[in-house]
Amino acid sequence: MRTAEIKRRFLAHFETHGHTVVPSAPLPAVDDPNLLFVAAGMVQFVPYFLGHRTPPYRTATSVQKCIRTPDIDEVGKTSRHGTFFQMNGNFSFGDYFKEGAIKLAWELSTTSPAEGGYGLDPERIWATVYLDDDEAYDLWLRTGVPVERIVRRGRSDNFWSMGIPGPAGPCSELYYDRGPGYGAPGGPEVDEDRYLEFWNLVFMQNEIADVASKEDFRIVGELPAKNIDTGMGLERMASILQGVDNLYEIDEVRPILARAAELTGKQYGARSGPAASQSHPDDVRLRVVADHVRTALMLIGDGVTPSNEGRGYVLRRIVRRAIRSMRLLGWHDTALPELLPVARDCMAPSYPELATDFDRIASSAYGEEETFLGTLRAGTTILDTAIAETKQAGRSALSGAQAFQLHDTYGFPIDLTLEIADEQGLDVDADGFRALMAEQRARAKADAKARKTGHADLSAYRAVLDGHGPTDWLAHETLETASKVLAIWAGGVPAGHAGAGDIVTVALDRTPFYAESGGQDSDAGMLTGSSLHAEVVDVQRPVEGLVAHTVRILDGGLAVGDTVHAAVDPDWRTGARQAHSGTHVVHAALRQVLGPTALQSGSYNRPGYLRLDFAWRGGLSDATRSEVEEAANLAIRRDLPVGVRHLPLEQARVEGALALFGETYDETVRVVEIGGDWSRELCGGTHVDRSAQIGSLALTSESSVGAGQRRVEAVTGIEAFRYLARERDLVGRLAAQLKARPADLPDRVTAMMARMKQVEREAHDLRDRIVDLDATDFATHAVDLGGTAYVGVTTTGDGRRLAEKVRDRLGNRPGVVGVIAGAGIVVTVTPAGLERGLSAADLIKHLLAGRGGGSAALAQGKATGDPAELLTRLRDLTSGS
Known part of the structure; x- marks a missing residue:
C-alpha cells in the first residue's frame, strides 16, 4: 500500500466517524516561541488543549508534516530515526476519551484493506500502558489483546509531553511484531526493532510545569477538559504495510536512495541483514542523503530558506550533510539537481504544491549547494595554509582551535578536516575540537533553556x-x-x-x-x-x-x-496604507519582470517604508532594478482599483491568490486585488482604494539575505518624495563641485577614479624604488659580527617589506636584519644564516622576553621601549649567537 493511500485511508476513517479534516500546519512553528519547527501532530492544537482558544470542532484529524533534529546524528543508523516525518493524528477536545480512542485505533489497524483498513494481523499487535493506568489496560483486554501482549511501562516510555511546560498525559502505544528475522522475542521492552511502534494514543488530561527532563516534571493540575491526541507514524506504517526493513526503503524515500546509489556506484544493503540496527558506512550515508534531500524539499516548500541562524541554519546543515555524504560516497559533482527532482516525484502525490512550486524550491536548494561547494573550496585553501604552517613549525597535529574555526566560522566539516590532514600525514587534536564543540553546545543549550519558558500565561x-x-x-x-x-x-x-x-x-x-x-x-x-x-x-x-x-x-x-x-493618527494610517499596498505592487512588479518564481517569502512595512524578501538567485542588475521600479510606478500611475473579497481558502487558491509561505489561514480568507489579477494576494492589512494613492515609489536598496533569497527596500508617498529630493540635492551639489552637468557626472567621476588609480600606481612604484635604494644602502653598510652581517634600522614605512628586501640584498652571506616600524619589530635571517643555526624566532623571543613569535626565517613582535636600545640588544644577541 503506497504512502499516499495510507494517508488517504487514515483521514477517511476518522472523517467517517465525524472528525473534521484539518490541513497540516506549515513546518515552521510560527505560533510557538518554544519551537523552530512543528515536531508533533498536536502542535497546532495546543491552544485548544490549554483552553486558550475554543476549538471550532469537537473532534479533528490531520496528517501533520513534522521535523525533529535532536537525533540528526542518528539518522541512517537505525530504522527509527528520520528528520522529516508525517504524523497521522486524531484529536478529541472534551468529546470521546480512552474508550473511543482505543476503539477507533483498533478498527483502522485491523480492518481488512478491502473494507478501508490496514489489515494488520491482530495476533501480532502489542499494547503498552502507563504504570497505573488500569482503565486503558482493561480496555485493551476487552478489545481482545491478551494479557501477555499488554505491557505496563513508566514515565520515560508512557507519559507524553512536548518536553516543555504545557499539556501532557499518560499514553498507550501500539507495536507490531515484524517477526524473528528482526530480533529477539519478548515484546517491545526486549527489542524495539522487531516490535516496531506505529501508534501512540495520548490521553491528554494533565498540565505539567518545572520540566527538567522527560521523567522529571511536576503535574500542576487537570486540563479544562479530558482530551485525546494520537499520533501514528506514517512512515512506520508504510514500512510495515510495504514489507520493507525501514523508513528509508518506503516508496517516498527509496527512489532518492536508489538514485544516490546509482550516481555513486554503490550497492545498498549488500552488507547487512534486515535486523541490523547498524550497517555499513556506505548504507548509512545513502540513508542520510535520502532523508536529508526529502527534508530539504519539504522545508523549502514551506518557505524556509538557508541562513546562519534559526530555521535557516537547520536547513543549511541538512543540505550540507547530504552534499557531504555524497562526497564521501565518491560523488564530487553537484548532487541536488540529480536528487531533488526524484524527491519531488516521490512526495507530490501527497503534496501537489511541491510540483507546482518546484522552480522556486530548486532555485533555493541549488543556490545553497553552490554556496557550500564554494565554502569547501575556500575551506580547503585555509586548511592547506594551516597544514603548511603546522609542518613548518615542526608540529605533528592541527590544533583543536584550528579545526573548530574551520567548522564554526567557515562551515567546513570536521570529517573533511580529518580526512585531508590524514592525507598530509598529520593528526588533528580531536579532544580539543570536541571540548570547544561541547562549550558551544552548552551555550546553545543554556540559550534554548532561557527561551523555553513554556506557553505564556494568557x-x-x-x-x-x-x-x-x-x-x-x-x-x-x-x-x-x-x-x-x-x-x-x-x-x-x-x-x-x-x-x-x-x-x-x-x-x-x-x-x-x-x-x-x-x-x-x-x-x-x-x-x-x-x-x-x-x-x-x-x-x-x-x-x-x-x-x-x-x-x-x-x-x-x-x-x-x-x-x-x-x-x-490619520497621517500614520495613510502612510501605512501606502506602504502596504506598495509592498503588493513591488511583489507584482518583481514577478512581472523576473517571472513567477520570484515569490515573496517575507515582508515588513510601516508608514512610508517597505521591505520585501523574495526567492531569487543572484543580485539584480541596475537595469533590472530600474525595470522593476518602473513597472511598479507604471501600475501606480494607471490608478488601478484596489478591491477586497472574502473567499473560501481553496477558491482563493484556485483563482491564483498568493499566500505567504509559513503562514496559516482560516477556511475563509481575505483577498486583496490590485488591478484584478495583476496582483492578487491573501492579506489582512490596510490598503489604499486605488493604486495612485500610493503616490510614488522608489527602490532604495537590493541585497542578499541568504542563498537563493534577495531583499528589496523601498519608500512610498511623502517619504519617496523626500528620498528623491535628497538624491536631487546630492546630484546638484556634486555637479556644482565638479563643474559639470548632472548628465555628465558618471563620465566625470569615472575619469577621476581612473586618474586616482594611475596616481596610486605611480606612488606605489616610487615607494618601491625608494625602498629598493634604502635596502641596498643598508645592506652595503651592514656590520660584520664575526662573519655574520647585521643590519638594524628604523622606518616609518612597511617594516616587514624593508626587512625582506635588506635580507635579499645580503645575498649568500649569513646575516640578521632587524627593522622597527612604529610599534612593531621584524627580524629576518638569510638562508646562509639559517644554515649556520641562526633563528629569527629564537632571537625575537630572547629580545622580547617570549612575547614575539614566527618562523626561523622571519619573526615579529611588539617593539616596547627605546628603539635604539632594542636594536643594540638585537645586535648583541646576534653577536653572541
Missing part, C-alpha cells in the same frame, strides 16, 4: 475574551471609535486603573487600531477622555479575538469601565 486575556466576547475590530472601517475599557494590565498583572507616566496594556470593547500582523506594523494614535491623554505605542493580539493596546498615559488617569475616544 489566562487573564482569555478571561476578558470569555467575559466580553471578541474585540469589535474596526480597523478596516473607521479611524475613530467610542470605546469602553474592559481591562488594564500593568507588567502583565491585572490592574483597576493607571495614572500619568504609566505604560499599561488596555483592552477595549471596540477599536479602530490595526494590530501588528501580516508584516504590517501596528497603528499609532491616542486614547482621550475627559481628563485623559494616552499615546498608543503598540497594538497586538495576545489571544485570537482580543486586541490589546500598549499605551503611555501622558495626562490624567484611566480606569476599567471608562469610556474613551480611540483615534488612529
Whole structure:
C-alpha cells in the first residue's frame, strides 16, 4: 500500500466517524516561541488543549508534516530515526476519551484493506500502558489483546509531553511484531526493532510545569477538559504495510536512495541483514542523503530558506550533510539537481504544491549547494595554509582551535578536516575540537533553556475574551471609535486603573487600531477622555479575538469601565496604507519582470517604508532594478482599483491568490486585488482604494539575505518624495563641485577614479624604488659580527617589506636584519644564516622576553621601549649567537 493511500485511508476513517479534516500546519512553528519547527501532530492544537482558544470542532484529524533534529546524528543508523516525518493524528477536545480512542485505533489497524483498513494481523499487535493506568489496560483486554501482549511501562516510555511546560498525559502505544528475522522475542521492552511502534494514543488530561527532563516534571493540575491526541507514524506504517526493513526503503524515500546509489556506484544493503540496527558506512550515508534531500524539499516548500541562524541554519546543515555524504560516497559533482527532482516525484502525490512550486524550491536548494561547494573550496585553501604552517613549525597535529574555526566560522566539516590532514600525514587534536564543540553546545543549550519558558500565561486575556466576547475590530472601517475599557494590565498583572507616566496594556470593547500582523506594523494614535491623554505605542493580539493596546498615559488617569475616544493618527494610517499596498505592487512588479518564481517569502512595512524578501538567485542588475521600479510606478500611475473579497481558502487558491509561505489561514480568507489579477494576494492589512494613492515609489536598496533569497527596500508617498529630493540635492551639489552637468557626472567621476588609480600606481612604484635604494644602502653598510652581517634600522614605512628586501640584498652571506616600524619589530635571517643555526624566532623571543613569535626565517613582535636600545640588544644577541 503506497504512502499516499495510507494517508488517504487514515483521514477517511476518522472523517467517517465525524472528525473534521484539518490541513497540516506549515513546518515552521510560527505560533510557538518554544519551537523552530512543528515536531508533533498536536502542535497546532495546543491552544485548544490549554483552553486558550475554543476549538471550532469537537473532534479533528490531520496528517501533520513534522521535523525533529535532536537525533540528526542518528539518522541512517537505525530504522527509527528520520528528520522529516508525517504524523497521522486524531484529536478529541472534551468529546470521546480512552474508550473511543482505543476503539477507533483498533478498527483502522485491523480492518481488512478491502473494507478501508490496514489489515494488520491482530495476533501480532502489542499494547503498552502507563504504570497505573488500569482503565486503558482493561480496555485493551476487552478489545481482545491478551494479557501477555499488554505491557505496563513508566514515565520515560508512557507519559507524553512536548518536553516543555504545557499539556501532557499518560499514553498507550501500539507495536507490531515484524517477526524473528528482526530480533529477539519478548515484546517491545526486549527489542524495539522487531516490535516496531506505529501508534501512540495520548490521553491528554494533565498540565505539567518545572520540566527538567522527560521523567522529571511536576503535574500542576487537570486540563479544562479530558482530551485525546494520537499520533501514528506514517512512515512506520508504510514500512510495515510495504514489507520493507525501514523508513528509508518506503516508496517516498527509496527512489532518492536508489538514485544516490546509482550516481555513486554503490550497492545498498549488500552488507547487512534486515535486523541490523547498524550497517555499513556506505548504507548509512545513502540513508542520510535520502532523508536529508526529502527534508530539504519539504522545508523549502514551506518557505524556509538557508541562513546562519534559526530555521535557516537547520536547513543549511541538512543540505550540507547530504552534499557531504555524497562526497564521501565518491560523488564530487553537484548532487541536488540529480536528487531533488526524484524527491519531488516521490512526495507530490501527497503534496501537489511541491510540483507546482518546484522552480522556486530548486532555485533555493541549488543556490545553497553552490554556496557550500564554494565554502569547501575556500575551506580547503585555509586548511592547506594551516597544514603548511603546522609542518613548518615542526608540529605533528592541527590544533583543536584550528579545526573548530574551520567548522564554526567557515562551515567546513570536521570529517573533511580529518580526512585531508590524514592525507598530509598529520593528526588533528580531536579532544580539543570536541571540548570547544561541547562549550558551544552548552551555550546553545543554556540559550534554548532561557527561551523555553513554556506557553505564556494568557489566562487573564482569555478571561476578558470569555467575559466580553471578541474585540469589535474596526480597523478596516473607521479611524475613530467610542470605546469602553474592559481591562488594564500593568507588567502583565491585572490592574483597576493607571495614572500619568504609566505604560499599561488596555483592552477595549471596540477599536479602530490595526494590530501588528501580516508584516504590517501596528497603528499609532491616542486614547482621550475627559481628563485623559494616552499615546498608543503598540497594538497586538495576545489571544485570537482580543486586541490589546500598549499605551503611555501622558495626562490624567484611566480606569476599567471608562469610556474613551480611540483615534488612529490619520497621517500614520495613510502612510501605512501606502506602504502596504506598495509592498503588493513591488511583489507584482518583481514577478512581472523576473517571472513567477520570484515569490515573496517575507515582508515588513510601516508608514512610508517597505521591505520585501523574495526567492531569487543572484543580485539584480541596475537595469533590472530600474525595470522593476518602473513597472511598479507604471501600475501606480494607471490608478488601478484596489478591491477586497472574502473567499473560501481553496477558491482563493484556485483563482491564483498568493499566500505567504509559513503562514496559516482560516477556511475563509481575505483577498486583496490590485488591478484584478495583476496582483492578487491573501492579506489582512490596510490598503489604499486605488493604486495612485500610493503616490510614488522608489527602490532604495537590493541585497542578499541568504542563498537563493534577495531583499528589496523601498519608500512610498511623502517619504519617496523626500528620498528623491535628497538624491536631487546630492546630484546638484556634486555637479556644482565638479563643474559639470548632472548628465555628465558618471563620465566625470569615472575619469577621476581612473586618474586616482594611475596616481596610486605611480606612488606605489616610487615607494618601491625608494625602498629598493634604502635596502641596498643598508645592506652595503651592514656590520660584520664575526662573519655574520647585521643590519638594524628604523622606518616609518612597511617594516616587514624593508626587512625582506635588506635580507635579499645580503645575498649568500649569513646575516640578521632587524627593522622597527612604529610599534612593531621584524627580524629576518638569510638562508646562509639559517644554515649556520641562526633563528629569527629564537632571537625575537630572547629580545622580547617570549612575547614575539614566527618562523626561523622571519619573526615579529611588539617593539616596547627605546628603539635604539632594542636594536643594540638585537645586535648583541646576534653577536653572541
